[in-house]
Amino acid sequence: MLFRSIEKMERKLSPVRSLVKVGKAGSSDYKELVSINGATSGWVGESTNRPGTGTPTLREIVPTFGELYAYPQVSEWSLDDIFFDVEGWLTDSVSEEFASAEGDAVIRGNAANKPTGMLNSAPTAVTDEAGTRAAAVYEFVPNIDANFKLLPDQIISLQYNLNAKYRAEAAWVMNSNSAGECRKMKDNNGQYLWQPSLIAGEPDMLLGKPTAIWEQMDNPGANAYPIAFGNFRRGYVLADRVGLRITRDNVTNIGFVKFYVRRREGGIVLNNNAIKFLKTTAT
Numbered sequence: 001m002l003f004r005s006i007e008k009m010e011r012k013l014s015p016v017r018s019l020v021k022v023g024k025a026g027s028s029d030y031k032e033l034v035s036i037n038g039a040t041s042g043w044v045g046e047s048t049n050r051p052g053t054g055t056p057t058l059r060e061i062v063p064t065f066g067e068l069y070a071y072p073q074v075s076e077w078s079l080d081d082i083f084f085d086v087e088g089w090l091t092d093s094v095s096e097e098f099a100s101a102e103g104d105a106v107i108r109g110n111a112a113n114k115p116t117g118m119l120n121s122a123p124t125a126v127t128d129e130a131g132t133r134a135a136a137v138y139e140f141v142p143n144i145d146a147n148f149k150l151l152p153d154q155i156i157s158l159q160y161n162l163n164a165k166y167r168a169e170a171a172w173v174m175n176s177n178s179a180g181e182c183r184k185m186k187d188n189n190g191q192y193l194w195q196p197s198l199i200a201g202e203p204d205m206l207l208g209k210p211t212a213i214w215e216q217m218d219n220p221g222a223n224a225y226p227i228a229f230g231n232f233r234r235g236y237v238l239a240d241r242v243g244l245r246i247t248r249d250n251v252t253n254i255g256f257v258k259f260y261v262r263r264r265e266g267g268i269v270l271n272n273n274a275i276k277f278l279k280t281t282a283t
Contacts, residue, residue: 013100025240030241063237064266064268067113068114068263069263070094072093073256094261100216121137135269139272140277159209162229171230173232182227194206228275230275
């Protein structure tokens with residue numbers, strides 16, 4: 001019996017590139033500028049002296065770069081004999097692996113030949129108003145529960161700890177485990193906080209804002225960050241130095257064809273006021 005299709009095990013992927021800012025880096029010297037500590041002003045009368053006011057300052061943001069690669073091989077006999085498109089199957093599988101690895105790097109990449117992840121520098125309780133945090137440090141809202149249960153009031157606090165200017169285009173991200181817990185939450189009137197979409201292709205809404213499933217996010221647990229809310233395009237930048245490239249190698253290992261697939265890219269926290277995290281703790 002000749003099978004014409006292959007059933008595959010689906011991977012847990014994440015919509016990283018549809019959420020964060022994606023830039024094209026002409027060189028590895030790619031930089032972004034963020035304006036902080038905006039201009040100040042004052043009140044004066046008609047003939048009052050007008051002293052100088054504060055000038056905004058700029059913060060330079062430099063992504064850390066690396067190369068994400070895969071190097072699978074297949075025998076030339078397989079390419080001759082197998083009934084389906086082996087090259088297409090391999091490159092499709094590699095693309096899925098890249099999406100998974102990229103999703104993890106953007107969350108917790110350690111900057112060692114890869115992007116600097118959002119959680120590489122632990123978020124802090126310092127608010128936007130209390131002072132300037134280090135460039136790569138976001139703010140967290142504590143969710144204190146002995147069993148690490150996600151608390152509706154803290155999720156509401158997380159939403160409103162974000163500046164209203166960022167909330168306009170903000171979204172929730174979490175993995176499926178956290179989403180399943182949030183899906184059961186109700187307000188005091190028994191209404192679900194999570195509203196499923198009634199239109200195909202449109203995201204579900206949590207507290208009036210769209211949700212995205214990012215499987216590489218933490219599960220609720222001790223000192224974990226299972227939920228983030230914010231404007232991700234303003235909060236994180238992913239810079240492509242070189243797009244996805246594929247080299248077919250039938251010389252290195254005679255009798256086999258290798259496929260060298262790679263993408264050079266970097267990433268870094270862009271505006272650390274634009275995203276907030278929920279931190280689950282027992283005490």
